[in-house]
Amino acid sequence: MADYSIHVLEYSYVPQYHKSGVLYGAHNEGYVKLPYCYVLIRSADHVALVDVGYNHKDYGKFLADKFGVENWRSPSVVLGELGLTPEDVDTVFITHAHFDHFGNVEDFPNATFYIQRDEIEKWVWAMSLPDRLKWMMIAVDPGDVLRGVNLAAQGRLRTIEGSLENVLPGVDLHLAKDSHTFGSMWVTVRNDGKAQSDDTWVLAGDLVYQFKNIENDGSVVGVDKMYTPVGLALGSQMNLLLATEDMMKQTGYDSHRVIPIHEEGLADTFPCRITKEGLRISEICLADGAGSFVA
Amino acid sequence: MTRHTKRIHDAACDTWDLPRAGQGGDLRPRSGPDDVTDRYLAAIAPAYDRLSRVLAQLCGIFLLALTRDAQGNGLHLDHAMYGVARDQLNEARETLGGVPVPDPAHRHHAAMGQMAAHLSDAARDMDRMSALKTTPDRDIAKREILKRLAEAQHLLIATAEPDSGITPVDFTHACCNCTTGAA
Helix, strand or coil, X not given: CCCCEEEEEEEEEEXXXXXXXXXXXXXXXXXXXXXXXXXXXXXCCCEEEEXXXXXXXXXXXXXXXXXXXXXXXXXXXXXXXXXXXXXXXXXXXXXXXXXXXXXXXXXXXXXXXXXXXXXXXXXXXXCCCCHHHHHHHCCXXXXXXXXXXXXHHCCCEEEECCCEEEEECCEEEEEEECCCCCEEEEEEEECCCCCCCCCEEEECXXXXXXXXXXXXXXXXXXXXXXXXCCCCCCCCHHHHHHHHHHHHHHCCCCHHHEECCCCCCHHHHCCEEECCCCCEEEEEECCCCXXXXXX | CCCCCCCCCCCCCHHHXXXXXXXXXXXXXXXXXXXXXXXXXXXXXXXXXXXXXXXXHHHHHHHHHHHHHHHHHCCCXXXXXXXXXXXXXXXXXXXXXXXXXXXXXXXXXXHHHHHHHHHHHHHHHHHHHCCCCCHHHHHHHHHHHHHHXXXXXXXXHHCCEHHHCECXXXXXXCCCCCCCCCC
């Protein structure tokens, strides 16, 4: 029995991202494509997203000109490929407050949003630090926090502290404190609805960028495979690795059930298709009775 | 000093058509790029950064207060960072007041002053709101604070000069700062 269909939806990408940003320590190893995606979790009763991407109106030209982010498409276009509109989305889980994950909340007028309280608390603290510590304030847009306030004023933003089980039936939220960001979060889908699930999917946010973060060559330390953190840890690499271990444990150490959203290689593992806009849809799993959107 | 390729928005630019922007009547047409404007941008950058931070702080503190309020514990403005934000706002206003303003930058400078004023009003109203007892009064106060914060954010975008490093978001180490062509 599977309650949810899960799709990773690409909404933009960077053609050449330095590999050391993806994989800690991979200096001078060239560039990889970095897809920008959000994740759709859909059941008979709910349409949920993990993250919402960024708002092209505010950032698009700047990002395109400065950093080569290409082919941004709106949620209407991206979700339209699966027969949905942004208005259909009832729940959004924000994994962290970076602009490319939290930057487009306005496009989802009927959704209730969830974010870790630690994420907001510590960003506020970081904003008070002297310039020499400004590195801690990267990639957060005051405008996004303002949009978060508007959501809160409408009663559509819930801040949570730590883990929260069954936020939707069979869907749990988990805190990875002081890791990629201050209060990064991952989402666990127990797709059979059981407390001890045999069908668990972990949606990793930016705690894992690519499968290499889970299964990197470990020969340098005399092992076959080892976890290797992503290139950006506002907290610590140790906390990233410990979060990876927790995520892997939830899946019974099946690395392909920890889903990274910046992974071009999803195409090698899951059914997928490229839309007419040139963006990938990866079909992670299907709910019982649901039809494929990539066949 | 680095010579910038993009300058302050022209006085006739639609960017300035913002709520309450440019009502002082002291704004003059720009006269084009020059070292004076470069110096102004360099001098104003710390104040811009400070105001950007204060906006994020006030938004974050208000968000935390509102979400806690929604859980039934009442609106508490006891976050330690509230005092820090007000201190930073005062510092930014002092910097703004001390910067020599060349003719082309008068409108830019006025908009930054308005941004600081909105933030100051929002901070004051947040403080007052925590003492309000009735729901209607609090709803009115909430709307006014949101309006102030939104106007400040509009002005933050309007006064950004990305080519001079004056931008509300630091993308330097973001997921996108990665192309071979990136500086």
